[in-house]
Amino acid sequence: MVAVVFGLLGVALPVLVGRERLARLPQAAPERVRGVTPHLGGLGALLVLNSVIRDFGPQFSWVVGWNVTGTIHAIEGSFVAQFQSALVGPALTAYFSMVYVYGYVFLLVFPLLAYFALDDGGPLRRTIVAYGVNYGLGVVSYLLFIAYGPRNLMPELVDSLLFTTYPKYQLLTSEVNSNTNVFPSLHTSLSVTVALLAAQTRDTYRGWFYVSTLVAGSVVAATMYLGIHWGTDVVAGTALAVLSVWVADRYVSDAE
């Protein structure tokens, strides 16, 4: 996992950011780190809180939460099943599985490094704030809503492709997340967030804008193709992404 992501970063950073910027980095690094320390601290605290809540959350959810699986199914029916059966094939399964597991992590890590290499600290701060909003609101939703993904409700229609094809990833993902936490899709919200931020910086990093849009689109499709998320989760995830970028824009520009 770590090796794959490092490999991707090793290729992408020089190509998309440029050697020149990377070469100047060691000099400017200390000051830039100071510039984002409060933001990083806030994000770190949120992530710790997030992992604590995810440990105890599921039990808490059963007491106070709202079981919305049936409502989601009533809204969209077997959309995911149709989406999956329209596309399914071994090559796509392999592609989407890789994107879902590795592409996603790459997508989240790359902008932190790429924006760190910029003289303007705004994009980096916006990214950190937007991630924080995603995780913060995401974890609150997971507490309030109990929802199982389509693969759990409709096993006769939706194959749990990732986990039947690559069972080892279920070990990985189940350590990070409980199977009742699908609404909204944080894979979707964070991926779309990255793509939206990349659109804002497309004049600086044009290559990254294209790459992130492609990878983010693939992650979004993968969540449904693999039977993990409902279309509704994806819509809610996209809304969360838009909201988080809006908050980040306001917060960061207000701060300056």
Next chain:
Amino acid sequence: MGLPNSRSADESGRLDRRRRAILAGLAGTASVASAGCVQQVRSIANRESSEQVSLEVKTVPADTDPRAVKIARVVTNRLSAVGVDAQVTLMDEQELLRDVLINNDFDVYVARHPAYDDPDFLRSLLHSQFVAESGWQNPFGFTDLDVDESLEAQRRTSGSERFERLAELQRTVARQQPFAVVAFPDDLWAVRTDRYSGWERFGLGRPLGYLALEADGDSPERLETVVTDGRVTANLNPIASAFRNRGTFTGLLYDPLGRNRGDGVEPWLAADWTWRDESDGGPTATVRLRDDARWHDGRRVTAADVAFTYEFLADTSLGREDSSVPAPRFRGRISLVERVRRVDEQTVEFDFVASDPAVAVRAFTVPVLPEREWRDKSSSTGVAGIEVGDRTTEALVWDNPTPTGSGPLRFQEKTVGERVVFSRFEDHFLHDGDADAAGLGADFAELDVRVVPSADAALNFLEAGRADAASSAIEPRLVPTVARRDGLDLVAETSRSFYHLGFNVQRPPLGNPRFRRNVARLLDKEAIVADVFDGYAVPAVNPLAVTEWSSPDLAWGDEDPVVPFFGDDGELDAEQAREAFRDAGYQYDDGDLVNR
């Protein structure tokens, strides 16, 4: 789906609760004065007028048991086809059991019964006497005087007379359908045979299955299995019903007085027992304990522990509550016992209710608990998820983090959600060459049980040689995979743990046996066995179907002998089904099945 006027079954569940709250308010115990109440009262008024019948079918997610979800989906699809607003609600297994077995908060559920040893299990499952109790004690709220009578009669008789009584009972239950049996699945387990053999002797669902294993070659130290159900790592309390299915692992920690090794219940923790038939009332048994029986902390297992266990399981509050709080998991068996007396350090005398010794002996199969540890677990407790006013005790919800039993294995360590490790208890009679131990030596120093997220992951573990067996049964779809992979073998056993639809007969319209029969007739059990179980199951209408007590006239022929499917070859004839609902007195309004 998504019609503006359709109310989800979830809401109607809440509504029921609200209605109860309002009735309480009318009785003068609470004041009703919020704006929301007007809305509530209006909703209740709406319920009285004709409104589409709405049913919520509760079950576990596919990660836990894909077969249950698939059955639930068939049920809701068919219910929708006949005009019922039906929806599947997925719940964690322990949440589902809590709603069904403790809180009675369900319309219909799909689950497996945890299997049984003797037909007498039907008594606690269906007798009206158990209607207010939690656990697998009449979760349906079913009451029928004829059924009560047959249930009592079968307990008092033996041989062909009992068979007749049971046949009568089976016919009535099948006609009434308080629950609809769907099928008896084959339990299928994936195992490796390179380090251990003997998996097929008792299967992997019973404690004996692990004790009967034989190590091949240079005596491996550690038996490693994987489970897909992590509850065993969170809770090792043998009487906590929401955490136990068959109690396989707690059955290795806690010994009962007797165990069934294939020819009826025989002495286990007891050295022997003798029966006396008292002419007035039931039989009496004198039980002598093994003189070398020890708890895992080294103390002796005494007659006082045994007497305490039976007193405690009958009332875990030990008289602190106004009425007793029995341990639901063993309710049926404990209800056979009238009185237990400690005679001396090693002898206990049991008085039974009117029953035949062949039935009464079931009472000896409950786990014996150390008095010292459990006596102070009798205090009452309020716990999340259990409705206020429900009585429970610490004993029933305690997670028993470091269990002390007298069984052949002792607890060693655990990490919640990840693993639990047991080690051989060297002072157990099985381990010192006792003749009774015949081939049950527990040929390993440790049993390491790891949690994996799915059966697919379990098979990968096995193939990589990281585990000797998957203790959780696998789905039939994985049978070809097991056959293909190196070193993996399949162990199969017809299970008595039947899949069924449970109906809450205290919620209209499920109180009407005609309605329940019509719902049962929406299922083509043969098609379900073929599609959902890949043929690895037996369709049935009778909860005793795969046993020697099965009534011949309820045997499966070409179709269901009692509630035949509305349709052919898995295709529902919706018009025929709707006609049957009309015949039962229900009406259709614009295609919707409505309550009058």
